[in-house]
Every structure is written in C-alpha cells, then in structure tokens.
Amino acid sequence: MDLDLRKLRYFVAVAEELHFGRAAERLHIAQPVLSRQIRALEDELHAQLFVRTKRVTELTLAGRQLLEDARPLLAGADATRRRVARAARGSKTFMIGFMPGLTVTEAVRAFGATHPELDIELIRTTWDDQVQVLHDGRVDVSVVRLPIDQAGLTVHPLFEEPRVAALPADHRLAGKSQIDITDLADDHLLQPPDAVPEWRDIATELRARTPRPVPVVHSVEEKLEHVAAGRGVSIVPHSVAAFYQRHDVVTVPVGNIAPNVVALAWIATRRSRLLRDFAAIAPTVTWTA
Template identity: 80%
Template sequence: MDLDLRKLRYFVAVAEELHFGRAAERLHIAQPVLSRQIRALEDELRAQLFVRTKRATELTPAGRQLLDDARPLLSAADATRRRVAQAARGSKTFTIGFMPGLTVTEAVRAFGASHPDIDVELIRTTWNDQVDVLHDGRVDVSIVRLPIDQAGLTVRPLFEEPRVAMLPSDHRLAGKPVIDITDLADEHLLQDPDAVPEWRDIALELRTRTAKPIPAMRSVEEKLEHVATGRGISIIPLSVATFYRRPDVVAVPVTDLAHNSVCLAWVSTRRSRLIQEFAALAGTVDWNAAR
C-alpha cells in the first residue's frame, strides 16, 4: 500500500490542532471532507488514529506513531519538489543556513570563488527551524548550534564557544567580571530549562514549582527585550551576545557553563558533490577569527 501524501498532510494538521474544525480552516477545506479523508486513511492503515469525544480530539498510540513518521516524510517530499523545480528551471544554487551570531563570510567567499557559476544563497535560521530547513529542502547545508535532533543528519563539529548570562544593566550581578551558575539560582530563565542543564540542577523556581510561563519568542531581539525589561535572564553563546550588544543588557561570563558547540549539518541521504566540497572547505575556515 502506498501512502497518500495529501492524506498525510491532512492527518498532520488534525494531529497538531487536535480539532477537526481548526484543521479544516488551516487546510482551506470543508470539515466533512477532512473527516472523510481521515477515515479513509484509517481504513487504509487499518488503525484508529484519533479518539473523538464531544470535548476533545486525541491521538491514539497508532496516531502518535504516524505523526512521528509523517513529518519527516512530508519534509522529504517538500525537499524533493524544491530540488526538482530548481533543476527544471536550470538554476544552479547552493543555499547555506546559519544561526544568529555566526559569521559565514569567509566560507561563502571561498566557496563562491571555487564555483563562480553557482549562486550562493543564505538563510538565517532560529532555534526552532535550524533542522527543519534541512529536511524540507530550503537549504543544502546548515551551520547549527547544538543540541539538535540529529536523526537523518550528518553533523560535523566546527568549533565551540563560551556561553554568557544576559542580564538587565541594573541587575545585582551586572557589574561582576564573572559569576558561577549558582549565582543565578533564584532567577527566572527565559528559555527551555533543558537547554541549560547546569541551571536546572540548582534553580529554585523548579524546586519550588513556582516557574513562570516562558513567553513566545521568535528571535534574539525579542529575547533581549524581555531581559532588558526585567522579565528574566537568558543564557546565550558569546558571539550572539557580542553581535546583539545593547546598552540596557549586560553579558556576564559564567565559569561553570558548558560551551556551545557549532556544527555543519546536512541530510545524510544527500550525495551532492557540492555539499562534500563545502564540508571540506568549512573544516579549513578559522571560525574563531570570523567571530
């Protein structure tokens, strides 16, 4: 049996919304049509994917498994479409993703000089999409910051750099030349605690279960706005703090924080000669000088 990608897209929309009405609006189709397509998918798979009551829609174990498998399948299909369309247009491009704070100029110039017939394009990524852009084909390679989900990817280390605490300029620790992570035990962290396990080990708000919600933030700029207004602190790589320097936020070194690892990543199944050449070139770049 061949999986119908359209039905899979419908399924993912319902699984993410957990509401058939909202999913139908998102897909721009009528709700009865969506319901029929989901029932058809369940019949094809011989598995119930959702449990629907008057109050809620929930995934079954089979549904959760399909959601895990469907997302990379759909991303791969999107990537294939992009590459085929690009080949049909006869365009020769190589796209590089990179995270905030990273300077890729030296690598891009060197690669462009070796391939003057290829247009090198750049996409700035975020913590939320630095892996997605690889799987869905928006970029050929991406310079990522760990940790990431490395499933299906080839990941090569480039360099490591310190992380610093971002504090409001009037914070009690703002004038310190260096601090320990224990100095931040009573602070509110404006990011997923799992991203800073050293803080998680000593955080009072986690021990007392008084942690405030973390606001939705889509960029470094938004994060620093929250820090500046005293809503919490953040731990970020030194190069990001340097790039986004501002007078109302102070970067303070933390002695016992693990360094952030920066790596080059690409989809493992891709056999592009250009990817291998860029990977070799990236290994020769002095990334410390570029920062």
C-alpha cells in the first residue's frame, strides 16, 4: 500500500492541533471532509490514529508513531518538489543556509571559483529552522550551530568558539573582564535551560521556585531586545555578540561553559558531488568576521 501524501498532511494537521475544527481551518477544508479523510487513512493503515471524545482529541500509540514518521516523509516530498522545480527552470542552483554571527563570503567565493556554472544562493537560518531548511529542501547544505537533531543528516564539525553572556548595560556584572556561570545563578535565563546545561545544573535554588517563562523569540534581534529591556540574560556565541553590538547590551566572557560548535550539515541520503566539494572547502575558510 502506498501512503497518500495528502491524507498524511491532513493527519499531521489534526495531530498538531488535536482539534478537527482548527485543523480544518488551517487546511482550508470543511471539517466533515477532513474527518472522512482521516477515517479513510485509518482504514488503509488498519489502525486507529485518534481517540475522540466530546471534550478532547488524543493520539493513539499508532498515531504517535505515524506522526513521528510522517514529518520527515512530508519534508522529503517537499524537498523533492523544490529540487525538481529548480531543475525544470533550467537553473543550476546551490543553496546554502547559515546561522547568525557566521559569514559565508569566503566559502561562497572559494566554491564559486571551482564551480562557475552555479548560481549560489544564501538563506539565513535561526535556531528554529536550521535543520528544517535541510529536510524540506530549501537549502542543499547548512552551516549549523550544535546541538541539533542529527537524525537523517551528515554532520561535519568545523570549529568551536567561546560563548559569552549578553547582559543589560546596567547589569551588576557589566564591565567585568570575565565571569563564572555561577555568577548568573539568580538571573533569568532568556533561553531554555537545557541550552546552557552548566547554568541549569548550578541554579538549584531556581528549581525550588516556580520557573519564569522563557519568551518565544525567533531571532537574535528579538533576544537582545529582551536583554536590553532588563528582562534577563542570555548566553550567545562570541561571533554573534561581535556581529550584533548595541549600546544597551554588554557581553562578558564566561569562563567555565562549553564552547559552541559550528558544523556543516546536509541530508545523509544525498550523494551530490557538489556537496562533497563544498564539504572539502568548508574547513579551509574563515566563517567569522
């Protein structure tokens, strides 16, 4: 049996919303149509995917497994469509993703010199989508900041760089030549604690209280706005701090936290010669200003 990608997209929408009405609005279809498509998918798979009551919609064990498998499958289909569309237009394009604080100029020049036939395009990524752009085909290769979910990817570390604390300009530690992560134990960290395990592990007194919510941010600029406003502190790679300087935020080296690792990543199943050539060039160039 071949999976119907349309039904699979419908299923993912319901699984993410856990509400047939909201999923139908998201998909721009009528709710009865959506319900019929989900029932048809369950019949095809011979498995119940949802438990529905008047109050809640929940995934079954089979539904959770399908959701785990469906996302990369749909992303792969999207990637194939994008690559075929580019080929159909007759354009020979190589797409590179890169994270904030990194510069790709030297790599683009070196790679372009060996492949003058290519149209090299760039996409700036974020912590939210630096892996997604690979799976959905928006880029061929991405310069990422670890840690990431490496499932389905080939990942080659390039270099390490120290991380610094971004603090409001009037913070008690502003002006220090270096601090220890324990100095920030009482501060509100404006990122998930697991992103800075050293802070998470020493801030035991914070765990005894109700944790303050971490704001949802999608860019370095948004994060620094929160820092500047005095809402908390953040740990960022040194190159990010150097690139995004502002008068109301200061950065201080932190002496006892692990460095950030920058790596090259691409879809593991791809066997493109261009990917191999770019991977060979990447360790020989400079990635920070």
